[in-house]
Every structure is written in structure tokens, then in C-alpha cells.
Amino acid sequence: MTEPIEDMPKAYQPADIEAKWYRTWEDGGYFKPKIDPAKKPFTLMMPPPNITGQLHMGHAMYTIQDVLTRFHRLAGDPTLWLPGTDHASIATEVKVLEALREEGLTKENLGREGFLKRAWEWRDEYGGRIVKQLRRLGASCDWSRERFTMDEGLSEAVAEVFCRLYEKGLIYRGDRIIQWCPECMTSLSDIEVEYEEQSSHLWHVRYPGVEGQDVVVATTRPETMLGDTAVAVNPNDPRYADLVGKHVRLPILDRIIPVVADEYVDASFGTGAVKITPAHDPNDFEVAKRHGLEILRVMNYDGVMNELAGPYAGKSASETRRLVAAELERLGLLVKVEPYTHNVGVCYRCGRTVEPITSLQWFVTMKPLAEPAIEAVRSGATRFAPERFAQVYYNWMENIRDWCISRQLWWGHRIPAYYCDDCGTMSVARIKPSKCPSCGSVELRQDEDVLDTWFSSALWPFSTLGWPKDTPDLRYFYPTSVLVTGYDIIFFWVARMIFSGIEQMGETPFHTVMIHGLVRDAQGRKMSKSAGNGIDPLDVIERFGADALRWALVSGVSPGNDLRYSNEKTEAARNFANKLWNAARFVKMNLGGTPGGIGGCELDLADKWILTLCQRTVRDAERHYRDFDLALAAQSLYDFTWNAFCDWTIELSKPALFGGDELKRDKARAILAYVLDILLKLLHPIMPFITEEIYGLLPLPGKHGLLIEADWPVPDAAFDFPGEAARMEGVIEIVRAVRAIRLERGVAPGRRARLDLLPAAGWEDALEEAAPIFERLANAQGVRILTRRDDAPAQAARGVTAAAEIFIPLGELVDIDKERARIGKALAQTRQEIARGEAKLANEGFLSKAPAGLIEEERAKLEQRRAMLAALEAQAEVAG
RNA sequence: GGUCUGUUGGCUCAGUUGGUAGAGCACAUCGUUCACAUCGAUGGGGUCACUGGUUCGAGUCCAGUACAGACCACCA
DSSP states (O other): OOSOOTTSOSSOOHHHHHHHHHHHHHHTTTTSOOOOTTSOOEEEEOOOOBTTOOOOHHHHTHHHHHHHHHHHHHTTOOEEEEOEEBOOHHHHHHHHHHHHHHTTOOHHHHHHHHHHHHHHHHHHHHTTHHHHHHHHHTOOOOGGGOEETTSHHHHHHHHHHHHHHHHTTOEEEEEEEEEEETTTTEEEOGGGEEEEEEEEEEEEEEEOBSSSOOEEEEESOGGGGGGOOEEEEOTTOGGGTTTTTOEEEETTTTEEEEEEEOTTSOTTSTTSEEEEOTTTOHHHHHHHHHHTOOOOOOBOTTSBBOGGGGGGTTSBHHHHHHHHHHHHHHHTOEEEEEEEEEEEEEETTTOOBOEEEEEEEEEEOOHHHHHHHHHHHHTTSSEEESTHHHHHHHHHHHTOOOEEOEESOSSSOBOOEEEETTTOOEEEOSSOOSSOTTTOOSOEEEOSOEEOHHHHHTTHHHHTTTTTSOOHHHHHHOSEEEEEEEGGGIIIIIIHHHHHHHHHHSSOSEEEEEEEOOEEOTTSOBOOTTTTOOOOHHHHHHHHOHHHHHHHHHTTOOTTSOEEOOHHHHHHHHHHHHHHHHHHHHHHHHHOSSOOOSTTSOOOHHHHHHHHHHHHHHHHHHHHHHTTOHHHHHHHHHIIIIIIIIIIIIHHHHHHHHSSOHHHHHHHHHHHHHHHHHHHHHHTTTOHHHHHHHHHHSOOTTOOOHHHHOOOOOOOGGGOOHHHHHHHHHHHHHHHHHHHHHHHHTOOTTOOEEEEEEEOTTOHHHHHHHHHHHHHHSOEEEEEEOSSGGGSOSSOEEEEOSSEEEEEOOGGGOOHHHHHHHHHHHHHHHHHHHHHHHHHHHOHHHHHHSOHHHHHHHHHHHHHHHHHHHHHHHHHHHHO
């Protein structure tokens, strides 16, 4: 304890160093890739968080992206992780409206211009919040390339894509049935509707026949019968065979409507007859198209019935439902009402029940875009990790329907379509035409609607790189390497990026889609603000440090599976960080200056062991990082750090460091420095702050910082000694056995007991060499390596390992009964193992079909067990 | 209705091409000079949900069953 250690406190204090290092890295420009045409870049696009967002545990999963980014940067790839934010059309508009409401303002008061001004102000104030918070997590993205989906360039990309698709005939405007949110007053795409189970009723209503019999239909929505334009039955249903082509009378409105036959009707459900309301039900709409039925929309977009609803005009849908049911009852046409549970679609933003309704909207024709996108995954051009998510993707893509892209909102990319009020011509153009291409009128009116927010996100992998301009970034970084995201947005985003990338760039946007699970709370519930079970990552970082949180999120998780988060996990990770910190502190304290290399040192068993494990860990960590198995990388590093380096190597280095032998001391220093150096590099992708800090504190030659040097370790065959490593394992086993015996015997921990070892065949040299290890770690004194069993002390506690028989002459402490019991237990276990081995080796099938190496291993093990058995039997005899 | 996932020690979860089950936390006993009590040593604890199959050998592959969860579809 002669070295000053004022720069390393006893406990790791993350708060002090995280901000410092982040600033150093960012200011130094180390997150910016150096474009090198000779090298293949590694590119990741950050899923842009909504500007409405605050950092939550879901975003904390961006750690995965940072781990990949940092690994590849260290491995020498020009690495770009491009960050940005999403304007989140509907979500933001809702938030801004809320703010306005508090001031007593509405959209209508402000007008479009005024509203957009407010929205931009809102964005300027809150839009940067989340990206600042990402810095706290350590996200090493290239902020100089940060993008926002409504940036000028990205907006240009949106208009370009819209026009291209329109010109190809893949975007059209049509009056079709869509999902409508009466709260947000906008259309939604199919996937923006969520379904929740609601208990309701099934009303059975009699429609009197005109030329023939009456028909009873069942409905969950009596109010929509006002818009009925037919009744449908299954063509093969004998009950209604006579009725097809005839008519029934729609109650209340007394409209005569036809009975049609359509395969869509399931004869076994309800009465087998379905009322057809084309304007308010997607299936009915399809039926109407097939049969050329009239489409009557009886509800307005605010959820209020219109004049086509006759006496109910002006009333709300729910009120109308009650009134219609009551009227039917009065007319004696309500056959029965039964309780019924069914799924009701709700808006994914506001939760209000959505109305399927016909409306004039813009759509993308999906089939031609989906086909090559399916092929891209099928061919392996883009692969999913884990692969099972490809199935989810296929499922959706193969059953895809046209995408409703127009929204009746103001915040977003306005649809680049222009209408001439003079001649009625519509033109679609990248920039507003100065006059109508048809009649020359200068009175052009742009479409009022904006695009689905996901339309612009779909272009993210190339719009962020400058497209439609041909930029060096675009040429170098596209297609990207990996997209990392949660399984919840495969449809919203991943699928749309794939077909957009293929359509616009001619190439799939990423080689790999790495899908991760969702962060849940300790009980497995989804974390959410409303449920009050959310944990703020910033609080966690405050308490345990960013590295600990990062570690907790990537370790102990299998790819694609949800993760139950609890602070206990982060606490364990914090403890690991502290362990690393103190190991480094020990090394620093004892290095005494710049250490030498290990090249010229005389290495002993323990040295060769840790060096061998070190090479193995380098190989494993690299492999796991490359395979996206971050949890396995973490596990491997944890074991090596704690159970090998700290528990054994550091302990074993103490005699050399504190002893008088300079050669031994220098060697110990060299080894500690070598291993720690590699360890820091391997750990850096997951724990960037602490590793960088420690690295900076160590007096290593020629170092400038982990991030700067990007010096990823490669396995060194010169320090790989599998034979010696195995010997050391045998030694460790003996140490453990001695400790166990001592504890069991109640030997005072401070007491140094004598230790005699009778080596198993072939272990003599190793044990001779390991004598100091036993003294140090098994608290032994005067270790003797025996050559004959006869030399063993009669009065001793005994044990047997694969490498040796153990004798601890304890004199008065030897308890014959305990001795007998323990030997008996060991005997039984060894006999069992021998029996198992013998059975295996007697099995013809095993001998003829198992790999030769395995058989050899089994034989050797059996040999070893037999030797142990002999030793145990001899001990049992002594013990009586 | 369809697809997918999970079911491994008290809890949370790992388990890489099939070769006699692991970690963290918790628990028990012991331990305070010499990096770390955010620590050390040692130990107890699992018929790997169930049934059948393939195999010399199955937690691992196949089929089915049960339970839990997710997603898609939405028959009014």
C-alpha cells in the first residue's frame, strides 16, 4: 500500500465519470465514422423515437445497438450509428392540442398556419429531450448526422416517393371503407387499430319479407341497420335458397332491400342471414362491391348520425343504438337479445372505439410492393435474428391489404396533390405547380391531408443519408448492416422499410433485422406510465450507473424474448462493475509503473492457465458479439473476470507482488496488466464508461483511450496452453477440497494446517510446482508431496480429487465418525460414476457410433475414477 | 380460428452443432490486516410441465397433451 491511490476511490462512482467521458468522446468526434473506401462499413439506423417521448425502459434497449456499434468500432470497421427523431404525426398533434386546450385554444381558432407554428415550437422545446437522455445511456451515435423526419431533405424524400409511386400507379385516391377515429377525427391504417374484448349484445331482428318469408338477422350494431342495403345469405344454405333475389323490408325506414347470396356468410353462425351495411363494415363493403349494392353512409365523421338515418339524424351513435332497439321492440320485430362478447377496434392513440366508414382517402397498392419484399427475406438478402420472426413478417406481408396513407391531421408531410377548382383536374407534383396543367388556372389548392407518420419512417434507412440526392454517405453506408428493434413494430416499420428500400433503392435496406423483446416489470407486466409501474432509466442510472443498467439489459436475456426488469438485476450489475473497479484498483496499486510485456517471462502453471482462459474468452466474446448473442458474451466475460481473474489470478499474484523476487514481481505485474487490458477492451461495448475510465488510469504503454485506439484483441496462440490449463484446474480442485474439509472440520480460519498430497499418476510435477498455491489459497503450511501412501499420516482428515489424495493431519480435530461419513459419501458417488462409465463403454452402440474423442474421454475419466475409488477404499480402511 | 413463445433449483433466467444440468438473487455455516462487505470461503437445493417417438445417448430433435403469454384474423 505504498502507491498513491487517491485517483481511485474504494467504490466505483459512476456519476463522476460518465458525463466526463461522454463529453470527451462526443467532442473528440469519435462517434463519427471515417469513410474508408477500402473498408466495409458497419451501419445502424436508430429507430427514431417520437418527439413526444421521454426516455423509458424501452429506449434503454437501445443499449443493444450501442453494444454492436461499439464492438464494430473497436474491431476497426468504419461504424455509423445514425440517430434521429420522428415527428409522430398523430401522437404529437394530440399532445399539442392538449397544450392548446389548456390555453382555451383549438385548431380551428389558430388555423393551419398558426397551429403548425405552435407545433414546431413544441418540437423545438421537447423534441431534443429524448436524444439528450440517450447520451446519458452512453449511446455512441453520430450526432452530426442526426435527422428529423420533417427535416427539409427528408420531406423532399417523402414527396419524391409519393410522386414516384403515384406515377407508377401504386398510389391512388379512392372512396373506400377505412378505419376512422371519431376522437382524433382522422382515418387510420388497419394496424393502427387495436382490438379489445367488450361484452355487448347480439340483437336478433326480423326483416319482413316482401315477396317471400321474413328473415331474422343478428347484429351487434343495430344503429347501422339504417344503412343496410341488402341482406346476405350463404348460396348453399337451403333455408334461404328460395329467398335469394327476392326482397325484404328494412324496418323503421321501410326501405326495400334485396337478399343476395355470398360465400362470405357463414350459414352456421346466428341465423345464417346477415344484414349488409356497406358503408360501415369492411366485409359488407366487399359484399356490396361484388353485388353492386348501394352504399349508404348514415353516420358523419364525428360519430353523429346524418340525414340518411332519417329520424335519428343528429343523434349520437350510442343513443341511436338504444332508440333503434327500443323502436324495434315496439314494432315487435326484435326477436331476441342475447349477451355477447366480441372484439371492438379502438384507436391505438386515444383508445376510442373506431368506426369503419367509407371515406375518400389515399392508398398505396401493396401487392406489387410486398412481393419483392417477401422475396428479399426468403432469399436471405435480409435475415431476421432470431429467424422465427421471419414467419411473422411473411404472415403479414402475404396477407397485406392496401395501405391507407392519408390522415386528416395537420402535423406531418402534406400530400403533394393539387386540385384545380376551375377545371377539377388533380395533379401530383414534387413542388407545387405554378398553374393547372390542364386549364392553366393559377388557383391551385393543395390536398388538406397529411401522410401517415410511418410513410416517412419507411424511408429512414436512405432518406437520412441524403436520398434522393446521390450523396457519398448514401453510396457508402447503404444498405445498412443491422436494424435493431422490438417485435412490436415489425409491421409498422420494418416491413415498410424493406419494401420501400427495395422499391426506391433497388436494394433491401439492411442485411439483418435483430429483433428484441419488450421490457416488462418484475411481475411480467408491460411497463406503462398509466399503470404506474414504469421505472425511469434516468433514476436507475443515477443510482447504479449507466454501465450497470446496460449490463442488466443485455445479460441474462435470450434473443427476441421479453425481459423482466428489476432493480435487483441492475444492482448485481453494479456490483460487478465495482468488482472490476477494485480489481483494476489493485492492479494499479501494484503496477509500480509501466509494466513490461509477458513475452520474456518465465510462466508457471497458474500464469499459463489465466492466459489460456484469456485467449478463450477473447474468442468467445468476439463470436458472441458477432452472432448478436450479447447475453452469452456478457456471461463469458463475467465468469472470466470474477471467477478466474479476481478469485484466482489476483490472489495468486500477491506473494509475487509483495515478495522480494524482482523477476517474479515483474512477471506478475506483466500478467495482470496484460489480462486487464484485454478485459477492458472486451467489456467496453457493454460497459463503456468504467472501462474507459480504468483504461485511462492504468499506466499502460502508448495508450490514448479505448475508443480512440480501437484495438480489438485477437487471440494469441503463443499464450494458449490447454495442457497446463487443465493441470491448473486439477490444482484448483484440490484447493477447493482442502477448504471444504477445513470448514467442515471447524479448523480456525487463521490456523495454517499442514497438508500432505499423494498425487494421482502423472500429477507429481504439477503438484510439486503448485505447492505455493496450496500454501497461499488453501492456507496450508509445509506442503508435502508424498510418493507413497505409507508416508501419509495416520491421524488425518482425508479427501480425494482427480489429481491427488489429500491428507490434513489435524490431530485432535479429526473426528472419526465424520471422516467415515464423508468418505462413505464420496465412495458411493464415485462407484456410481464408475458404474455409469462402465455401462456406457460396454454399450456396443456407443462404441460404434459415438465420436472417437468422446469415447477416449470416457475411458480416461473411468480410469481416473477407478484410481480415486482405490484411494477412497484405502482411506476408508484407515478410517475404520 | 391461425401462428409463435414460454414451462429448468425458493425467485429471475442461461444452456451455443443431442454426449452424465449452470448463473445471479435468496438461503445456511464460517470469515473484519494486506483491491473489493457493492466482499471472501464453503454448502444445501432441480424426476429440465406431461405422454409417446427418433437415437448408443434427449433439457436439447419429432408428434401430441396441459398450463401461461404474445401476435394475427374478426362470424354479423
